[in-house]
Amino acid sequence: MTAAREFSTTFEVDDCDLAGTLDSGQAFRWQLRDGGWEGVIAGRWVRLESPHGDRTRILARTAAEPGNWGWLRHYLGLDDDLVAIVATFPPDDALQAAVRACRGLRLLRQEPWECLASFILSSTKQIVQIRGIVEALCRRFGTPVTVPPGRPPAWSFPSAATLAGRTEAELRECRMGFRAKYLLVTAQRVAAGEVRLAELPKLTLPAARERLMELPGVGRKIADCALLFSGGFVRAFPVDVWILRALRELYFPRRRPRPARLLAFAETHFGPYGGYAQQYLFHHIRTRAGRVRPGPVAVNPGRA
């Protein structure tokens, strides 16, 4: 590790809600410390804060040479025009309420492998548990990254090649249960170049989704999460139990449409930025006061 220094810059933005963006179930590694969000992006330690709560500015710090900071702008989706995006939404009361509640929430452009691997670990896990598993995985198999003096240690997310060389039993030590086999085999296939994650954005959404769903442990929902949160496929609309229940209550209160029907509805109804609409709905229903827990619902529209 190089000697720790500190580099900083300030981004001017229309509106950015760091907490909503970094803590809404898109990414699992950001931690709030002393009023700022600390995480690791592509092996770089990063700290982000809104000075004096000013949502039009983001103060960013790193511990390694940051170059022109373009990578961080990209990661945070700072070039997304939220006003224009929201203007494409249908005028539904429920969605508009979510938009008002989630102002400044942006979709991230995460590293493809970290995002895919994290969501493979997400199935039937609560977000707090996913965080724990990912943290354990990084501590055990990641490499230490340079942090500023006085900061707790941080690790990179282990590469596909690194994980491909471990055993299922070793991965299970991170308490990921049956997901270990999925993660291991997927890591091996990605490391072997069988699926080139960096190339997916060149494909259409259906084609990219199809590629990801060839991987074990990756169904429609996890594929859509990976494409939405790392591939920039802002139309992808992941349907989990929360969204499924919300769609039923909000749009089909008297009927009982099957998941496949709701998926088809969501694909067209929310338009070209459906992924943004989805994340606003998801964050809103999970954070509003007196929220209702989702009941038992089957989510299994099949793979083809």
Place this chain on the structure above:
DNA sequence: AGCCAGGCAGAGA
């Protein structure tokens, strides 16, 4: 103590 979690895969109908 149960029920359920940002699901998926395999089996049987």
Place this chain on the structure above:
DNA sequence: TCTCTGCATGGC
């Protein structure tokens, strides 16, 4: 094609 079930683990 649709439905049902097992899967590991741990919060609440």
